[in-house]
Amino acid sequence: MTLILPYAREDAGQPPSLFPGYASTVARSPRQPLVKIPHTLTETTGPAGQWENLMGSSLADLTAQHKGTPQGQRIVVSGRVLDENGRPVPNTVMEIWQANAAGRYIHKKDQWDAPLDPNFTGAGRVVTDSEGRYQYVTIRPGAYPWGNHHNAWRPSHIHLSLLGPAFASRIVTQMYFPDDPLIEIDPIANAVPMPYRDRMVSRFDIETTKPNWALGYLFDVVLRGRDATPTEDDHHDD
Amino acid sequence: MTTEQVNPAPRHDNQDPALFGQTPSQTVGPFFHYGLPWKGGADLVGQSEMGARPELFPEEHYVLNLSPPRGAVSGEVITLEGVVYDADGKPIPDAMIEIWQANAAGRYASPDDNRAEIPLDEGFVGFGRASTDETGLYRFKTVRPGAVPGPGNSLQAPHIAVGVFGRGLIKRLVTRVYFEDASQNAEDPILALVPAERRDTLIARKVGGVWRFDIVLQGERETVFFDV
Numbered sequence: 120m121t122l123i124l125p126y127a128r129e130d131a132g133q134p135p136s137l138f139p140g141y142a143s144t145v146a147r148s149p150r151q152p153l154v155k156i157p158h159t160l161t162e163t164t165g166p167a168g169q170w171e172n173l174m175g176s177s178l179a180d181l182t183a184q185h186k187g188t189p190q191g192q193r194i195v196v197s198g199r200v201l202d203e204n205g206r207p208v209p210n211t212v213m214e215i216w217q218a219n220a221a222g223r224y225i226h227k228k229d230q231w232d233a234p235l236d237p238n239f240t241g242a243g244r245v246v247t248d249s250e251g252r253y254q255y256v257t258i259r260p261g262a263y264p265w266g267n268h269h270n271a272w273r274p275s276h277i278h279l280s281l282l283g284p285a286f287a288s289r290i291v292t293q294m295y296f297p298d299d300p301l302i303e304i305d306p307i308a309n310a311v312p313m314p315y316r317d318r319m320v321s322r323f324d325i326e327t328t329k330p331n332w333a334l335g336y337l338f339d340v341v342l343r344g345r346d347a348t349p350t351e352d353d354h355h356d357d
Numbered sequence: 358m359t360t361e362q363v364n365p366a367p368r369h370d371n372q373d374p375a376l377f378g379q380t381p382s383q384t385v386g387p388f389f390h391y392g393l394p395w396k397g398g399a400d401l402v403g404q405s406e407m408g409a410r411p412e413l414f415p416e417e418h419y420v421l422n423l424s425p426p427r428g429a430v431s432g433e434v435i436t437l438e439g440v441v442y443d444a445d446g447k448p449i450p451d452a453m454i455e456i457w458q459a460n461a462a463g464r465y466a467s468p469d470d471n472r473a474e475i476p477l478d479e480g481f482v483g484f485g486r487a488s489t490d491e492t493g494l495y496r497f498k499t500v501r502p503g504a505v506p507g508p509g510n511s512l513q514a515p516h517i518a519v520g521v522f523g524r525g526l527i528k529r530l531v532t533r534v535y536f537e538d539a540s541q542n543a544e545d546p547i548l549a550l551v552p553a554e555r556r557d558t559l560i561a562r563k564v565g566g567v568w569r570f571d572i573v574l575q576g577e578r579e580t581v582f583f584d585v
Contacts, residue, residue: 123508134383144526147444156550214393215392290379318371342380
């Protein structure tokens with residue numbers, strides 16, 4: 120007998136795997152129904168707190184990884200990682216990657232005609248504190264064109280990857296910026312129905328804006344939480 | 358005299374209490390290789406650099422650290438590999454695979470597995486990450502996991518939990534690797550939930566000393582994916 124505290128399931132704000140407006144999903148999403156399984160020890164455990172053993176220390180300033188200063192608008196992004204019951208998720212890793220100010224990734228397969236920045240990689244990693252707080256410094260990424268349809272442009276976004284406490288709490292998302300008109304016509308953002316799409320839009324914040332230095336943006340990440348009532352998986356049939 | 362700067366009026370965004378709830382999933386896109394898979398991430402037992410694809414970006418932009426060396430790990434060391442295919446049978450060169458598993462004794466290196474009577478391996482976390490190469494192939498080096506408890510008093514056959522990410526995947530797809538020669542498979546409570554004719558998509562087969570587990574996202578022999 121093992122005490123299992125299952126996690127909540129996906130809520131209404133999660134996108135479908137198949138969203139034809141995002142053309143690549145058509146051949147890369149399953150057609151058979153998913154098989155629903157109970158949460159076992161496999162799904163309720165995870166490598167919480169072991170990231171430094173796996174991947175090394177945090178990299179919270181994406182503007183200080185090279186000799187010079189990267190081009191672009193310097194920003195400070197901060198917020199909390201919470202579970203959906205509002206509880207902070209401490210000591211959890213958030214991985215960060217993004218394009219540069221011109222909207223170009225350092226990746227060799229990104230070949231569109233915008234300049235690379237030798238002083239900007241666009242990869243970082245932070246660990247939340249005991250109250251689930253994090254902060255990192257970067258530059259605001261640019262929008263960029265992509266091949267999904269004629270004249271398709273992705274809105275400015277920062278990719279975020281979180282594992283949280285368990286296999287079941289894993290999430291990869293994208294953070295968008297307020298007042299970006301491209302969000303409304305972006306198929307990837309639009310795979311998430313309204314009003315839930317707005318959960319991915321950060322907020323400009325004067326309190327965390329550093330005078331004469333950097334604009335502040337707030338973004339909380341909300342992971343799946345444990346179900347309210349623990350179920351003891353005792354068997355009653357004998 | 359100074360004027361106090363104040364925030365603009367609240368709006369519908371991430372900070373709106375009325376919208377509070379799970380952060381929606383989005384794709385990793387095609388350009389994750391310099392940000393997610395780290396050197397050594399696919400080698401759960403050793404000190405090799407498996408897992409990353411440093412040829413996809415300039416060396417000076419590899420800012421992720423190499424996994425620190427780890428201690429000895431007990432159990433049978435195995436290689437797990439396979440190709441990720443799309444609906445047209447084409448290999449997917451920009452997928453990322455994550456695994457999570459128990460050690461050889463059947464214990465998860467997690468604070469939520471508190472069965473102190475089962476030993477942990479100091480050198481084994483049980484989490485790995487690999488990117489597929491240009492032929493769609495991923496490869497892990499790990500140990501064969503032990504059996505772990507299932508619902509009620511059941512026992513789950515040795516298995517590895519798998520998450521699939523990639524361009525075109527708006528959210529993670531979840532599956533499991535079981536081992537073809539494991540006697541416990543017949544009693545496994547999770548396999549029992551899968552239609553019998555599709556179960557073999559979850560079974561890795563030993564080919565030339567390597568455990569082979571292809572992942573088919575759609576179509577004939579589509580891999581079983583789980584709603585967790």
